[in-house]
Structures are given as C-alpha cells and as structure tokens.
Amino acid sequence: MADPSENRIEIDKDAVRRDLMKLVLTIVELLRQLMERQAIRRVENSELTEQQEEDLGTALMLLSDAMDELTEQFGLTPADLNLDLGPLGPLLPRDR
Amino acid sequence: MITYLYAVGRDLERVPDVGSGGIAGGALRLVDEAGLQAVVSDVDREAFEDLEAHREDLAWLAEVARAHHGVVEAVGREHAVAPLALATVYLDDDRVRAVLRESRAEFAAVLDRVDGRDEWGVKAYVRPAAARSAAAGRPSSGAAYLRARREALREGDAAIAAAEREADAVDAAVAALAVEARRHPPQDRSLTGRSEQMVLNGAYLVERSATDELRRLVEELARDGSVDLELTGPWVPYSFAGRAS
Numbered sequence: 024m025a026d027p028s029e030n031r032i033e034i035d036k037d038a039v040r041r042d043l044m045k046l047v048l049t050i051v052e053l054l055r056q057l058m059e060r061q062a063i064r065r066v067e068n069s070e071l072t073e074q075q076e077e078d079l080g081t082a083l084m085l086l087s088d089a090m091d092e093l094t095e096q097f098g099l100t101p102a103d104l105n106l107d108l109g110p111l112g113p114l115l116p117r118d119r
Numbered sequence: 120m121i122t123y124l125y126a127v128g129r130d131l132e133r134v135p136d137v138g139s140g141g142i143a144g145g146a147l148r149l150v151d152e153a154g155l156q157a158v159v160s161d162v163d164r165e166a167f168e169d170l171e172a173h174r175e176d177l178a179w180l181a182e183v184a185r186a187h188h189g190v191v192e193a194v195g196r197e198h199a200v201a202p203l204a205l206a207t208v209y210l211d212d213d214r215v216r217a218v219l220r221e222s223r224a225e226f227a228a229v230l231d232r233v234d235g236r237d238e239w240g241v242k243a244y245v246r247p248a249a250a251r252s253a254a255a256g257r258p259s260s261g262a263a264y265l266r267a268r269r270e271a272l273r274e275g276d277a278a279i280a281a282a283e284r285e286a287d288a289v290d291a292a293v294a295a296l297a298v299e300a301r302r303h304p305p306q307d308r309s310l311t312g313r314s315e316q317m318v319l320n321g322a323y324l325v326e327r328s329a330t331d332e333l334r335r336l337v338e339e340l341a342r343d344g345s346v347d348l349e350l351t352g353p354w355v356p357y358s359f360a361g362r363a364s
Contacts, residue, residue: 063269073262080261083268102314 044097049104052090053114059083120161121168122150122209125190127201127219127226131156135193142186150212152219155226158194159215167208188355195355199234201226202360229360232299236324237353239333241293242311243319244347245282279316282346286319289340289348296333297323301358318346322358 062079065071071079094104105114123142134147141147141160150157166173173179184205191202209215219226258264294300305317325333334350341348 059268060272062265063272066265066269076265077261080258080263080265082261084258084261084264 041097044093045099045103048090048093048097048099049114052101052104055083055086055090059087121164122159122212122215123162123167124203124207124209124215124218125158125160125187126194126203127155127157127230128194128198129155129227129230131158131194131198134158135190135197137189137193139186139189141190142183147190150215150219152216153223155219155223157215157219158190159212162208167206170206191355199230200355201229201233202355202357233324233356233359235327236298236356237327237330238356238358239297239323239325239350239352240354241289241319241321241323241337242306242317242349242351243282243286243289244311244313244315244317244349245279246345246347247315279318282316282318285344285346289344289346290319290321292336292340293321293323293333296329296336297325299324299359303358315347324356324359327353 062083066076094101123145125141125147131149134149135158137147142162145160145162147158147160150159166179187205191200194200195202209218258267290300290302301322303320303322305320308314308316311317323333330353337348337350
C-alpha cells in the first residue's frame with residue numbers, strides 16, 4: 024500500500040500566513056485611502072468643524088503609520104498591497 | 120503541413136540567412152509570384168489550426184514570436200520588408216501565390232512606404248518628482264496631515280497632466296521629422312517594468328538618412344524637457360505595415 028502521506032500537499036505555513044496578511048492589509052489600505060480621500064473632500068467643502076478635522080486627520084495619520092509598520096514587519100512593500108484587477112487596472116492607485 | 124507566411128519582399132533572390140531556420144526549425148522557402156517573394160516555411164497543421172488552445176501557452180507563443188521576428192529581421196536587414204501578422208498561415212503554397220496576386224498592389228504600397236526607412240520608438244515617462252513633498256517631515260497635527268495629503272494628491276495629478284502635455288509636444292516634434300507617426304496606447308507598468316507612468320508610446324517611420332538627426336532631436340528634447348525619454352530602434356516597421364493604411 025502506498026504511503027498516504029505521499030499524496031499530502033505540503034503547506035508552507037509561513038507563506039500562507041504572509042499571503043493572508045497581505046490580503047488583509049490590502050483591504051485595510053483600500054479602506055484607509057477611501058477614508059482619506061473622503062476626509063479631504065469634506066475639508067474642501069468645509070463640512071467639518073476644526074475639532075473634527077483635527078481628530079479625523081490624527082486618526083488617519085496614526086492609521087497610516089500603523090500600516091507602514093505592519094507592511095514592513097511582514098516584509099511587504101506598498102506595491103505588494105495592490106491587486107491587479109486585469110482590465111479594471113490596479114485596485115489602488117499606484118502612488119499613494 | 121501548412122504554409123506559414125512570415126514576410127513579403129521584392130527582389131529577394133535567396134532565402135534569408137537565419138541560423139535556426141523558421142518556426143520549429145522548419146526550412147525557409149521563397150514563394151515567387153507577381154514580382155513579389157513570400158518567405159514561408161512548413162508548420163504543423165494541428166498546432167496552428169487550433170490557435171485558441173495555444174492562447175494561454177506562453178512558452179509556445181514566445182517560441183513562435185521569436186522565430187517569426189528572427190526571419191522578418193533577417194529579411195529586413197537587406198531589403199524593404201512587409202512583415203505579416205504573427206501566425207499567418209495558408210493551406211498550401213498555391214494559396215500564398217493567390218494572396219500575392221490578389222493583394223499585389225497593397226503589398227507594393229507597403230514596400231514603397233517602408234523602403235529605406237526604419238521604425239523607431241519613442242517612449243516618455245513621468246519623471247519621479249524629487250521626493251514629492253515627502254521630505255516635509257512629520258505633520259505637527261491632524262489638520263496639517265490632511266493638508267499635506269491633499270497637496271500631495273494634487274501635485275501628483277498636476278505632474279501627470281503636465282507630463283501628458285509635454286508628451287504631446289515630443290510626439291509632434293518627432294512626427295515632424297518622421298515620414299509617418301503612430302501613437303500606441305501607453306503600456307502598463309507590469310509591461311514596462313518601470314515604476315514611472317508611461318505617457319507616450321510613439322512609433323515613427325524615419326528615413327534612414329535622418330537617423331542622426333532623430334537621435335539629436337530626442338537627446339535635445341530629453342535634455343530640455345521634464346519627462347524621461349527612451350529612444351528604441353531601428354525596428355522592422357511593424358507599426359507601418361498595415362495593408363489598409
């Protein structure tokens with residue numbers, strides 16, 4: 024009888040973890056950029072009080088720092104956090 | 120076996136000297152008709168009959184493209200050449216003869232157009248802004264951060280718009296020197312392998328006698344302008360071999 028382990032697929036746990044992290048970070052980065060653009064638009068339209076503007080800006084700035092740290096920690100670059108959607112182009116703008 | 124057609128020329132006296140032969144090493148032959156010579160070789164019928172099946176087979180496609188280009192280049196070194204599209208096949212040599220007869224005027228027009236001329240490519244890339252306001256340091260407050268991001272986004276848009284305007288000017292200047300010009304869509308970064316965005320992907324048919332002038336012009340434009348330019352060539356005039364134009 025053949026050894027059943029021969030048919031087992033070798034899973035590289037680290038690679039799986041890294042890929043999952045990459046996907047999670049990609050989605051967070053997409054949301055972060057959307058929120059940032061939304062915030063900028065609201066500032067331009069004078070929809071925010073000074074305090075709101077300050078709070079929103081601080082939150083986005085901290086989130087941006089956290090993203091930089093996390094991507095670095097997992098050995099990723101900003102370019103890695105971009106899915107190629109084929110004819111639709113990249114998910115995120117190429118330059119942040 | 121069916122007949123693969125690489126290129127059509129005039130006054131070809133012998134098969135081009137290509138060390139590795141045609142596709143899959145096939146022996147090259149000339150089919151002579153109506154004052155034109157077609158460079159052909161036999162290829163496996165099944166492989167080319169079901170091209171759809173090969174569409175995903177990049178290794179096979181690359182092999183065919185390399186052989187195709189090698190033959191076209193070899194012909195082009197000594198003669199005016201009308202390259203055919205990749206994977207142009209006919210049932211047999213008689214069909215090729217019929218095509219040469221029927222399309223004689225069009226082939227002649229293409230050969231007249233490219234005779235003594237080369238194709239050159241000029242590509243322009245957005246020059247990376249000198250550390251685009253990133254060096255401004257860490258913003259002191261949330262509001263300052265938002266302002267800085269807003270500026271950065273705006274600058275990015277403005278830089279691309281300016282580069283596109285300049286690409287138009289470069290295209291116009293090179294086109295003025297060329298016999299014919301054609302703008303291809305800018306290529307994606309995954310193709311160019313460069314992180315900068317491409318804003319011009321132009322092809323120019325230039326008299327061989329004007330080659331030095333072209334090099335000087337592109338050098339000048341690159342020196343004075345604010346986009347990065349890349350001159351490639353001389354190429355076999357693929358962009359100007361369209362029979363319709």
